[in-house]
Amino acid sequence: MQIDGHHTLTYTLSRMVGFTHQEANTVAWSAQYVDDATNAGIINFTNGATFSRISSAHTITAYDLKYYTDAHENNLVWVPFHFLPGNDKKHSDAIVEGSFVNKLVCRPYSKVAVDMLDACMLDKDKSYALHRLGITMHVFADTFAHQGFAGKLHKINEVNDLECHNYTFGFWDKATAATLNATFPMGHGAALSCPDMPFLEWSYTDGLGKRINRDNLDIFMKACYDLYGQLGRYLHDIGRNVNDIIEEDFEKIKNNFISFKEEDGEKRHKLWLDSIKTGDFSFGSVELKYIAKGIGSWKYDAIKQDKDTDDKDDKFEFTEEFMNSDWRKFHVALKAHRFDVINDILPKYGICVS
Numbered sequence: 001m002q003i004d005g006h007h008t009l010t011y012t013l014s015r016m017v018g019f020t021h022q023e024a025n026t027v028a029w030s031a032q033y034v035d036d037a038t039n040a041g042i043i044n045f046t047n048g049a050t051f052s053r054i055s056s057a058h059t060i061t062a063y064d065l066k067y068y069t070d071a072h073e074n075n076l077v078w079v080p081f082h083f084l085p086g087n088d089k090k091h092s093d094a095i096v097e098g099s100f101v102n103k104l105v106c107r108p109y110s111k112v113a114v115d116m117l118d119a120c121m122l123d124k125d126k127s128y129a130l131h132r133l134g135i136t137m138h139v140f141a142d143t144f145a146h147q148g149f150a151g152k153l154h155k156i157n158e159v160n161d162l163e164c165h166n167y168t169f170g171f172w173d174k175a176t177a178a179t180l181n182a183t184f185p186m187g188h189g190a191a192l193s194c195p196d197m198p199f200l201e202w203s204y205t206d207g208l209g210k211r212i213n214r215d216n217l218d219i220f221m222k223a224c225y226d227l228y229g230q231l232g233r234y235l236h237d238i239g240r241n242v243n244d245i246i247e248e249d250f251e252k253i254k255n256n257f258i259s260f261k262e263e264d265g266e267k268r269h270k271l272w273l274d275s276i277k278t279g280d281f282s283f284g285s286v287e288l289k290y291i292a293k294g295i296g297s298w299k300y301d302a303i304k305q306d307k308d309t310d311d312k313d314d315k316f317e318f319t320e321e322f323m324n325s326d327w328r329k330f331h332v333a334l335k336a337h338r339f340d341v342i343n344d345i346l347p348k349y350g351i352c353v354s
Contacts, residue, residue, distance in 0.1 A: 001145045002196045002265025005220070006138050007032035007290050008272035012253065013224060015283040017231045018243045023130055027231075029290060029298065030134025030330055031141075034081055036292035037334065039310055043303060045318035053331040054338065056081040056135075071152065074186075075353035078151030079104070080341040083187055084139050085150075085351050086110035092348045103351050104150040108143045108219075109226060112349060116140070117230055119340045123333075124238055131326065132333035133234055137227060139337075144223035145195045148212060149188040157185035158207035164194065165201040167261070196265060198257035217257055224253055246282050256280075302327035 001009075010031040014024035033056075040055040056077060079085065086107025088096045096103050107113075120136040123129050149157050159181050169177075173192060181190035185207065188195045194202045198220040203213045232242040256275055260268045269290075279285035291297045293308045300306055302325035303316040322328060342354050 001138075001141050001220075002193070002268070003032055003035070003290070004260070004265050004268035004272050005141060005145070005196070005198070006035065008269055008276060008288065009224070009253070010134065010137055010141070010227070011288060012249075012272075012276065012281055013228050014231055015286075016243065016246065016249050016281065017228055018235050018241060019231070021286060025288070026130040026326065027134040027137065029326070030131045030333070031138040032290055033292070033298065033330055034135055034138040034334075037330070041310070041312070043310075044315045046315050047318045049318045051322075051328065051331075054335055056334055056338075074152045075342070076338065078187060079346075079353050080338045081135075081139060082142050083146050083149060083151030084110070084116065084143050084341070085112055085346060085349070086143070086147075087112050087349045087351070092350075101150055101152070101154050101156050103349065104152060105156065106143055106146045106149055106151070108147050108222070109140075110143065112345060113140055113143050115345045115348070116337075116341060117233075119345065120337070121234060121237055123336065124234065126333075126336075127324075128329040128333040128336070131330045132337060133231075135330075135333055135337050137230070140230065141223055141227060144219050144226075145216075146188055147195075147219075148206060149191075149195070151187055153184065153186045154207070155185060156207040157187060157190060159185075159188075159190035160205040162191065162194070162204045163202060165203070167197070167200055167202075167263070193263055193265070197263060198268075199261055217254070220257055221250075221254055224250065249281050252280050298325065298327040298330065301325060 007028050011024050011028035014027050015021070019027065035057050037056045038059050040053060043051040043053065058077060083106045085104045087103050087110060088105070089107045089110045090096060091111055116136060116139065120132050123132050126132070159177065162177060169192070177190055177192050191204065194200055195216070198216050200216045201214070203211065205211050228245070235242050256272060260271045262268045262271070273288055277285055277287050294300060294306050302322050305314070305316065346353060
């Protein structure tokens with residue numbers, strides 16, 4: 001999914017199920033920030049304090065291409081945060097036919113995903129609980145959108161004879177897809193943004209020679225109901241009331257998926273923000289915002305960094321507010337999520353990517 005799914009859709013579902021605006025904002029901001037937390041390393045403060053953070057995504061530049069070709073880096077970023085291995089949707093003690101990569105292919109609502117959800121719920125009493133919930137909702141949502149692809153460079157991610165049945169890609173899009181397919185089959189790169197457009201009907205032949213037909217609207221709606229269920233589970237586990245399903249809200253979500261026919265996720269996000277501001281949902285009108293970097297971002301609020309990237313010699317003023325900042329809590333939750341997935345959950349399925 002892109003920002004319209006991870007931010008505005010997550011916010012909408014969170015409010016529908018019973019979270020307050022502030023809680024839903026934290027969950028949704030965290031869900032989207034997984035795609036925008038591209039800096040890693042040590043934050044140094046002028047008083048000698050330090051804070052270590054990890055990245056959950058990489059920007060797509062010539063410089064950052066090294067990260068995409070580094071197998072270990074792929075295992076630390078794309079595997080735990082974007083292409084959760086599905087183990088062919090089988091239990092941990094089941095045999096998965098074929099090579100090791102078959103275990104890594106992302107599958108919706110897999111047994112691995114259930115273990116990930118359970119691990120998140122165990123942190124419900126932590127100060128970063130809502131931030132981890134948002135991170136988990138990002139990964140869980142991507143098990144639906146990114147199904148059939150693996151978070152590593154491999155032939156299994158090849159996309160041949162790509163056809164979009166209700167959308168037309170331009171020449172350069174097709175050329176890009178062909179180039180990525182031939183030289184860089186990483187994740188769903190060769191499928192471009194096809195997995196992330198909620199309205200799209202498309203098909204392709206995968207790296208195993210199997211013809212795949214995808215109806216994203218059906219996939220995304222299934223994801224919505226399951227995300228709603230897991231958000232409700234969290235509220236129930238902390239002793240809060242869970243709202244009854246209001247089908248009119250789900251119908252509005254479906255209508256937005258159908259109506260917002262933009263390839264660019266940022267443009268769809270803007271339309272979603274307008275829909276929420278208009279008061280299209282049962283929780284009423286809200287003027288929602290999201291700022292990834294710079295003034296107004298979580299990072300700026302925490303350490304007053306207004307640049308997109310950090311220099312290794314940068315030093316920041318330490319404040320007591322930093323310890324309780326959303327940015328710090330997000331990164332603590334990010335590290336907790338990655339540790340649990342890579343070191344505890346995946347090894348139970350014979351998947352070693354540490």
